[in-house]
Amino acid sequence: MSLVQYSDSGSDSDSDAELPPPKRPRHIIQPISDLPPLPPTFHDLYASSTRVSVQDDPTLHGGRKRVTPHVEGNWPTHLYLEWYPSKEELPLLKNLIPSQSKDRAKNQVRIHSLLHSDLGAQLPLHISLSRSVVLRTEQRTLFMDSVQKAVEGSRIPPFNVIPDRLMWAPNHDRTRWFLVLHVQRPKENTLNALLWSSNRALARVGQPPLYASSVDDASHQQDYSDNFHISIAWTLTEPRAENTQYLTNIDLDPLQDLHIQFDCLKVKIGNNVTSIPLPMNM
Numbered sequence: 001m002s003l004v005q006y007s008d009s010g011s012d013s014d015s016d017a018e019l020p021p022p023k024r025p026r027h028i029i030q031p032i033s034d035l036p037p038l039p040p041t042f043h044d045l046y047a048s049s050t051r052v053s054v055q056d057d058p059t060l061h062g063g064r065k066r067v068t069p070h071v072e073g074n075w076p077t078h079l080y081l082e083w084y085p086s087k088e089e090l091p092l093l094k095n096l097i098p099s100q101s102k103d104r105a106k107n108q109v110r111i112h113s114l115l116h117s118d119l120g121a122q123l124p125l126h127i128s129l130s131r132s133v134v135l136r137t138e139q140r141t142l143f144m145d146s147v148q149k150a151v152e153g154s155r156i157p158p159f160n161v162i163p164d165r166l167m168w169a170p171n172h173d174r175t176r177w178f179l180v181l182h183v184q185r186p187k188e189n190t191l192n193a194l195l196w197s198s199n200r201a202l203a204r205v206g207q208p209p210l211y212a213s214s215v216d217d218a219s220h221q222q223d224y225s226d227n228f229h230i231s232i233a234w235t236l237t238e239p240r241a242e243n244t245q246y247l248t249n250i251d252l253d254p255l256q257d258l259h260i261q262f263d264c265l266k267v268k269i270g271n272n273v274t275s276i277p278l279p280m281n282m
Helices: 040-045 089-094 137-154 187-204 215-219 241-249 253-257
Strands: 074-083 125-128 133-136 159-161 163-170 177-183 229-235 260-262 264-269 272-277
Touching: 074 137, 074 187, 074 260, 125 229, 133 137, 137 187, 137 264, 137 272, 159 187, 163 229, 163 241, 187 215
Parallel strands: none
Antiparallel strands: 074 125, 074 133, 074 264, 159 260, 163 177, 177 229, 264 272
16 A cells, blocks of 8 residues: 655745644643543443453463463353542552562562553452352353342442551462452441342352352351452562561551442453442432
């Protein structure tokens, strides 16, 4: 395909010389800060990165290994509450993640922030209400219906949580360690109520509950408040003593000003994310 040919922009013909200089528009564009915020559903459209391989290739995602192998007809599924920190909140969170020296001779544990992607885009944070489970194609509709009815019948209104401490926590398989903000138990015990609803929906499709040791334990509505947290960083290696000792010296008082609001439950099945609004009190 040939390039488009343009006339010489340096022409000094009489007709060009007589043209008055163009007027500059008074209003070119509104400042970005004046633009309205994006609707929450916008983030759901771009919740997943583009799939570049169906094989377990740790080099594509920071050395992480796929916990559940990709199988045609299987749908990785996750229930969670999502939080996009504001521009004022992000510096508070960034200061909680230990900085790392570029001196590789120290063989430091490599810590990956969950606040931004490798390209600098802000990432959402979340509180998990399920494990990463796998549904069969024919189970998706039943599961979504179960979750929808559970949330609608829960009478749980939008609520706030407040972080109260910082700690390291491994995943179920101890293949990754996460730097997490534990959150206080909210009023009306809403986190536990949503977890119980999630675990009941999972039981209907034969999936294991989160935090409970069995489906029977999950049905007893135990208190799992000690388990609710928001991950802000991760590492593949168990943190060393110096990575845990510093936690005792961090001033967490500014976190008391963080009132993190949740108004919907997120259900991710494959690459599709559905937001189920929490019912408003009438």
